Amino acid sequence: MARMSPEVNAGSMADIAFLLLIFFLVTTTMDVDSGIIRMLPPPIDPNAPAPPPIRERNVFVVLIDYQDRLLVEGQQGNINSLREQAKEFFLNPNNDPNLSEKEMTDIENLGEVEVSKGVISLQNDRGTSYEMYIAVQNELAAAVNELRNELSREKFGKSFDDLTDEDLVNAIREAVKMSISEAEPKDIGGRR
Numbered sequence: 001m002a003r004m005s006p007e008v009n010a011g012s013m014a015d016i017a018f019l020l021l022i023f024f025l026v027t028t029t030m031d032v033d034s035g036i037i038r039m040l041p042p043p044i045d046p047n048a049p050a051p052p053p054i055r056e057r058n059v060f061v062v063l064i065d066y067q068d069r070l071l072v073e074g075q076q077g078n079i080n081s082l083r084e085q086a087k088e089f090f091l092n093p094n095n096d097p098n099l100s101e102k103e104m105t106d107i108e109n110l111g112e113v114e115v116s117k118g119v120i121s122l123q124n125d126r127g128t129s130y131e132m133y134i135a136v137q138n139e140l141a142a143a144v145n146e147l148r149n150e151l152s153r154e155k156f157g158k159s160f161d162d163l164t165d166e167d168l169v170n171a172i173r174e175a176v177k178m179s180i181s182e183a184e185p186k187d188i189g190g191r192r
Helices: 011-027 079-091 130-156 166-175
Strands: 059-064 070-072 102-107 111-116 119-124 180-182
Touching: 059 079, 059 130, 070 079, 079 130, 102 166, 111 166, 119 130, 130 166, 130 180
Parallel strands: 059 119, 119 180
Antiparallel strands: 059 070, 102 111
C-alpha cells in the first residue's frame, strides 16, 4: 500500500507573513523630502534691456563658508540676529547711508508707501552644510514675512497671512519684495 505524504498547512504561514508585512509598513517611518518653497522668476527675455546696476548700499551681503560660519556685511554674523539685521537693512528707519535706499511709491490699495530698493545677496561655499543653508534661508524669508505682516497690520488691521483678497496680497508683496539673490556656490574662505 502506498504511503501518503503528510501535507503542511501553509495557510497560517501566509497569514503570519501578511501580518509581518503590515507591521513593518505601519511602524516604519519614511523620510519626507524637505525644501524651500520659492517661486522662481520667469526666464529673462533676451531682447529686454539690461537692468540698471544696483548701488552697493542697496546690497546686503550674507556669506556662509565651508565651516558654516556666517559673514554678514563683512562682519562675523550670528544666525540668531540675522533676521533683525535683514529687517533693519530693508526698513532703514534712520536713513543710514550704509543701509538700503527707500523711495515713495504709489501702490494701489496702499497709497503712498516707502519701498526699499534693497537686495539680499546670499552666497555660500560648496562645503556649506544643508542645515546651515536652510537655516539662513529661513531667517531671511522670515524677515521679509515679518515686514509684510507689520505693513499688513498697519494698513488693513490683520496679518499678511490672514489676507484673503488677492489685490491686497499683491499690494503688500509689491511694497515688501522678496529680493534675495543667490550666487552659485563657490569656495569661500581659506581651506587648507
